Amino acid sequence: MDGFLNIHKPAGMTSHDVVARVRRSLKTKRVGHAGTLDPDATGVLVVAVGQATRLLPHVPLEPKVYLATIGFGTATDTEDASGQVTAQADASGLTPEALRAVLPRFVGEIQQVPPMVSALHHNGQRLYDLARQGITVEREARTITIHALELVAPPLLGAGGIIRVTCGGGTYIRTLCKDIGEALGLPAHMATLVREAVGPYALAEAIGLDEITEERLLPMQEALGWPTLRVSAHEAAELKLGRVIEGSTSGGECAALYQEGLVALVRWENGHWQPFKVFS
Incomplete structure (x- = not known):
């Protein structure tokens, strides 16, 4: 199984x-x-x-695709709807044009400070464990990649703007929502989140x-999506023992298959296919 x-x-x-x-x-x-x-x-x-x-x-x-609702006018300590309110402001004057104007700032490689509710470590402890204790620590900004950022539905009287984010790993959508709000001069949080795709x-x-x-x-x-290398019963047995097998092609890494089953992950080394991960 x-x-x-x-x-x-x-x-x-x-x-x-x-x-x-x-x-x-x-x-x-x-x-x-x-x-x-x-x-x-x-x-x-x-x-x-x-x-x-x-x-x-x-x-x-990767990439990952998210559909997020930004709650403008309210910031929370967790940067999402589950946290305690830390700031509020009137967002009724926010226009779709103003929101669209700031979104390009967040496309490409950008710097992002991970939230305190993340699973990153600080001195051996998870940040979210420290956050539960009411402790806030300095976090270094990290480089993330936003491939695309689309306004799906404009905010109505400042609330509920929906964005679609296509991004690389390590991106915190809640922090992106907060940062977009700050770019508009408004407190903001992530109100809802749907992950539409992972690779x-x-x-x-x-x-x-x-x-x-x-x-x-x-x-x-x-699921692996790698090039495949069809092997014989004898070659499958050799790979399972960690032994190299001969090959008529060269280069790269492949998924070695016997019949329809995955035998090993192999790479071309010194004129042979060398297994580096074997499956029973």
Whole structure:
């Protein structure tokens, strides 16, 4: 039972809750997810089952696409709707034109200060654990990449502007919403968040929690998206022992397949295919 699931995470559940649900549904313990979604957020959560957990560092998980509602006129200590209000202002004068004018500032490689509610470490502790204790520490700005930023629905009397963000990993949408507000001279927070895509995994193809079955698992090699190398039974046995095999082609890395099963990840070295990750 090895493969990937594209799950539509509902609101009110943590990513770990979804993993626990998969474990119960498939009666297996070896389950992991790729990219946390906050409890209030919904959308695509990629879950790996069985040996697929070992492929998580290799599967394409970017770009990510989010649909976010910005709540203008109110800032919170968590930068989203679940936090305590820290500032308020009248945003009724905000126009769609003003919002569109600032969005280009946030496209490309930009600097972003991670929020205190992030899972990053500071002196051995998670930032969100420090935040729960009422502790705020200095965080260094990091470079993130916003590939595209689109105004989907303009704010109505200053509230509820909806944006679609296509971005690289490590981007905090809540902080982006706050920063857009600051660029407009307004307090702001992320009111809602939907993750529409993670790499090739789209929300339109995601399954609900009641649809989790072994039959819905996506094959490991399909999710990997690498070039494939078809091997014989003898070559598969050699690879599983960590031995090199001969090859008529050269260069790069491949997923070695015997029949329809993934045997190993291999790379071309010194005129041979060398396995660097082997699967039973």
